[in-house]
Amino acid sequence: MKIKFEVKKIKDIRAEVVTSVTFEDSSDQKLQWLNTLYKGSLEPLMETKDFKGSVNQTIVTYVGGETKSKRLQVLGLGNSKEISLEKLRIAYASASKKLNALKLTSVAFEIPDLSFIKSIINHSHSDILQAICEGVFLSQYTTKKYVSKNDFAPFDEIVFFTDSPKYTKEAADAVKNTRIISDAVLMARELENEPSNMLTPEKFAEFVKKSSVKAGYNVTVFDEKKIYQLNMGGVINVSKGSNNPPRFLILQYFGSNKSEKPYVLVGKGVTFDSGGISLKPAQGMEAMKMDMGGAAAVVGAFEAVSKLKLRVNLIGLIPAVENMPSGTAYKPGDVIKSYSGITIEIDNTDAEGRVILADALDYAANYKPKAVIDICTLTGAAIICFGHLLAGLMGNDSELKKKIFNAGEKTYERVWEMPLYDDYDKLMKSDVAEIKNTGPSRQAGTIMGGIFLKKFTGDKYPWAHLDIASVGFNVAESITEYQTPGATGYGVRLFVELLKNLSH
Ligand code: BES
Numbered sequence: 001m002k003i004k005f006e007v008k009k010i011k012d013i014r015a016e017v018v019t020s021v022t023f024e025d026s027s028d029q030k031l032q033w034l035n036t037l038y039k040g041s042l043e044p045l046m047e048t049k050d051f052k053g054s055v056n057q058t059i060v061t062y063v064g065g066e067t068k069s070k071r072l073q074v075l076g077l078g079n080s081k082e083i084s085l086e087k088l089r090i091a092y093a094s095a096s097k098k099l100n101a102l103k104l105t106s107v108a109f110e111i112p113d114l115s116f117i118k119s120i121i122n123h124s125h126s127d128i129l130q131a132i133c134e135g136v137f138l139s140q141y142t143t144k145k146y147v148s149k150n151d152f153a154p155f156d157e158i159v160f161f162t163d164s165p166k167y168t169k170e171a172a173d174a175v176k177n178t179r180i181i182s183d184a185v186l187m188a189r190e191l192e193n194e195p196s197n198m199l200t201p202e203k204f205a206e207f208v209k210k211s212s213v214k215a216g217y218n219v220t221v222f223d224e225k226k227i228y229q230l231n232m233g234g235v236i237n238v239s240k241g242s243n244n245p246p247r248f249l250i251l252q253y254f255g256s257n258k259s260e261k262p263y264v265l266v267g268k269g270v271t272f273d274s275g276g277i278s279l280k281p282a283q284g285m286e287a288m289k290m291d292m293g294g295a296a297a298v299v300g301a302f303e304a305v306s307k308l309k310l311r312v313n314l315i316g317l318i319p320a321v322e323n324m325p326s327g328t329a330y331k332p333g334d335v336i337k338s339y340s341g342i343t344i345e346i347d348n349t350d351a352e353g354r355v356i357l358a359d360a361l362d363y364a365a366n367y368k369p370k371a372v373i374d375i376c377t378l379t380g381a382a383i384i385c386f387g388h389l390l391a392g393l394m395g396n397d398s399e400l401k402k403k404i405f406n407a408g409e410k411t412y413e414r415v416w417e418m419p420l421y422d423d424y425d426k427l428m429k430s431d432v433a434e435i436k437n438t439g440p441s442r443q444a445g446t447i448m449g450g451i452f453l454k455k456f457t458g459d460k461y462p463w464a465h466l467d468i469a470s471v472g473f474n475v476a477e478s479i480t481e482y483q484t485p486g487a488t489g490y491g492v493r494l495f496v497e498l499l500k501n502l503s504h
Pocket residue numbers: 273275291348350351352353377378379380381438439445469470
């Protein structure tokens with residue numbers, strides 16, 4: 001896909017179609033202006049008054065006069081007073097999908113008056129541009145990798161243009177950077193959507209290793225032998241039921257002084273979660289190929305952060321396992337010992353994510369990190385709580401949580417805080433070990449996940465926990481125009497935004 005930013009007049013843009021945008025409140029003037037420019041081509045449209053510029057409204061028409069593109073799309077952005085970054089993402093994604101339906105692959109999008117939008121929503125020009133470009137780029141993904149005849153033809157040439165030379169430099173940079181970020185999101189989606197027969201823990205590690213070389217970060221992979229040597233009891237036990245051995249990945253990116261302490265991202269990498277001996281029901285089990293959405297978000301963040309060369313030091317920890325039932329599987333009632341030595345009674349083998357994360361959160365302390373953030377498709381209860389709109393946020397550091405919240409509002413990868421009051425601790429008390437891996441059935445399931453992890457982080461470092469079971473993959477009712485069926489790649493944009501703010 002070729003992507004360009006150009007300062008040009010709309011008639012001088014050469015593409016199969018150019019898209020011009022307008023707010024509802026100035027739609028008449030805009031159509032008039034275009035009509036004059038295109039020598040009366042829009043008269044029938046104006047007569048019918050069919051186009052009002054309402055939000056996401058589009059028309060595609062043919063235009064005459066001295067123009068390099070014969071097709072014109074007009075896109076409505078709705079009432080200018082109600083514009084937001086998310087509305088821009090969705091509007092540009094809707095327009096993109098309309099053009100995909102027409103099989104047009106060389107496209108050009110007008111950038112609206114950034115200063116005007118800034119005066120309403122108080123975000124920087126580059127943030128506004130980022131939202132616009134995200135809408136276009138993120139809508140261009142397809143899950144049809146294993147289908148030979150694919151109807152969907154993504155764009156292969158995209159121009160963003162404006163005839164105003166006011167923000168040339170920042171616009172060119174924003175387009176370039178947003179491409180990096182969006183590519184990372186799409187890589188995360190691709191990893192998540194990959195079936196578990198194609199993406200075992202071993203293959204996952206190989207993929208990340210390969211990809212890291214181009215992106216410019218480092219990866220160390222612990223194989224099962226090394227994992228045994230280190231006594232990572234959580235990872236060992238969860239993976240015991242599977243023929244596919246576990247991996248433990250350590251990603252490293254140094255964008256700042258080597259002496260500066262890193263931030264650590266921890267991602268749950270369950271390449272398939274059958275539930276193990278506490279087997280899940282058949283219905284919906286196929287979605288559990290996406291139980292490594294947290295890990296994919298960490299990889300995506302590394303891809304983007306290293307290509308953007310953010311001035312920050314970053315460690316990524318990914319325990320990758322397959323959770324399967326078999327004669328060698330770990331069982332309810334087992335007592336296991338985590339990497340730190342804390343003993344865990346396994347109440348339910350389907351609460352496996354927290355068990356492997358326990359090892360990783362312990363391991364994170366070795367880096368004396370500035371902060372640790374884990375991200376995981378941890379509890380079905382997060383869906384009960386939030387539907388598919390928000391992720392659960394927990395942790396021990398208000399400042400860190402506030403920063404994550406703000407990054408969530410901006411990227412629209414939103415989070416909502418849940419409490420980790422100590423009063424919940426007793427619900428996970430075990431008679432035979434230091435903690436159980438589940439609380440009482442149907443009580444605060446998402447919080448119980450956080451309470452369990454808190455046992456391993458303690459106050460060793462500032463920590464935040466993101467339960468993304470609710471947003472890792474989508475369902476028809478809540479899918480937005482820039483998302484695609486299946487995986488969302490949630491977390492990549494959130495992390496990049498957060499780390500941009502934490503870097504210097
Ligand atoms: N991977 C699941 C959580 C999940 C469920 C993610 C639905 C996405 C959609 C996790 O490992 C799990 O099975 N959690 C259990 C925990 C329970 C046994 C305490 C759950 O949510 O039922």
